[in-house]
Amino acid sequence: MNNELLEPLHTVITRGKPVPREDVPAALEAGRFIVERVQEPTTCPTCGEGVILVDDTEDRFEIRCHNNHFETIPTADRLRYAPDFEQVLSAVAADLGQTVVAFDGQHLPRFARAETDQGTVLYLIYAPRDYRATVKQIYEDAIDRGQPALLITPRDEITDIVELQFLFSVGHLVQAVPFTKLDNPSLLNQTLKTAEEVEALGQDVMEQRFASSPGMVRERANANPQYILSILSNIRMLRENGEITPGSGDLLEETAEAVFMHLFPTQPDRGGEADVGQNLPDNVFYLWEEGSYKHTDYEPVLGIVDTKSGSTANFAKEKAAGKHDNYLDFARKLAFKQGAVAHIFVVLDIDGQQEINYFDRIREDYAENMYMVVLTLDALTTIFAAYLSSVVSNELKLGATSFTRAIYPFFHRDTFNADQHTDLRRQFRTVGRFQDDYQMALLERSDLLVINRDTVITRFRNLVDEDTEIEEILGRYFK
Ligand SMILES: [Zn+2]
Secondary structure, X not given: OOHHHHHHHHHHHHHOOOEOHHHOOOOOEEOEEEEEEEOOOOEOOOOOOEEXXXXXXXXXXXXXXXXXXXXXXXXHHHEEEEEOHHHHHHHHHHHOOOOEEEEEOXXXXXXXXEEEXXXXXXXXXXXOOOHHHHHHHHHHHHXXXXXXXXXXXXXXXXXXXXXXXXOOOOHHHEEEEEHHHOOOXXXXXXXXXXXXXXXXXXXXXXXXHHOOOHHHHHHHHOOOXXXXXXXXXXXXXXXXXXXXXXXXXXXXXXXXXXXXXXXXXXXHHHHOOHHHHHHOOOOEEEEOOOOOXXXXXXXXXXXXXXXXXXXXXXXXXXXXXXXXHHHHHHHHHHHOOOOEEEEEEEEOOEOOOHHHHHHXXXXXXXXXXXXXXXXXXXXXXXXXXXXXXXXXXXXXXXXHOOHHHHHHHHHXXXXXXXXXXXXXXXXXXXXXXXXXXXXXXXXXXXXXXXXXXXXXXHHHHHHHHOXXXXXXXXXXXXX
């Protein structure tokens, strides 16, 4: 939505009630995002008391007030102007490259809802008496529908909404957006994309496995994605909206850490290496499966994690020396025991091709069994959403025997580079200019793994599509 409209529309939406002509911002006019309506008089123009409507014709109202004033009010004086929510939501949909196919204004005031040709639901909050209750109502509605949704709020902050998300089991389906951010279509698209991809994957699985009666299974299956996921899926917007202070970095760091703790066994002492376990700092995990030690096909991976929560990961300013030295020293000490050491960066976004330059500078500090993994926030969110969706993760387990194995190629260099995974290495980030150069540079650097959402989705789809045989085998047991 362009800026000339955004601010005036925000003003009329924030006002929360129809306004007289003189209060309509100049950029707006009836028919263009604004609807004109006649509002019956409710108060006496002389004394302000309540009124009774005596008569109304096409061009005037006759009223009598409780103080017995008789007044004639021209209809023209009672024209009021309100946002045309259908047009507003249509414009948002157009920015997403979608078209509104159904509009529902019956919940106004509180919220308007539109559905697009691509199954996205758009909610716009307007003049709710109880904001939190309205947000909850929208969540319930969205979850009933099971479609990815954008929740647009006239407020400047979305913290309130994100905090409510954990109450609901499929928080990632609903993405909150301040109205004032509607001028950034690429941000909107990114915001919507993760929810859509995970949802689409879930749907495919449902159709394959439970084609007959998906309804009930879906309800159970969408297990309990928790607070972590709703934070993850909102971090970008919180950051864009200045609700995460620059430099704090804590939210992404803590959340990423929580994700890794969920995903990976963090108790290496199960393998008889308690001494290692006790010395592990927080930002280290161990990708490991019982009995996999010394297995060449499933080499344990030590992951050393660094998070970058600036809106763009500033690799250029990051010194190769410094705090990473500690990580690297630590890693080298352990390296003789581990097969592989992954130096992992979790990032929101990357400016241009910075990760290539950074990698080139730091690679000489790496021991031979070390390599760099750049994991985008979208990738991490997709992995975790799949993990929390019991249907998807079950399906991935069928294809890969465990969820850890399903995501193993993202963290293990030699697996990622193996012939059967060439399609993973070819899921490139979009870097804009010099895309071809970037892709060549990345293909030449087998020690640099850039895992984005497409990488994750491609891997998961491969696993889900491949499991026909496994299903057949299982089928024999259940005859
Ligand atoms: Zn009166």
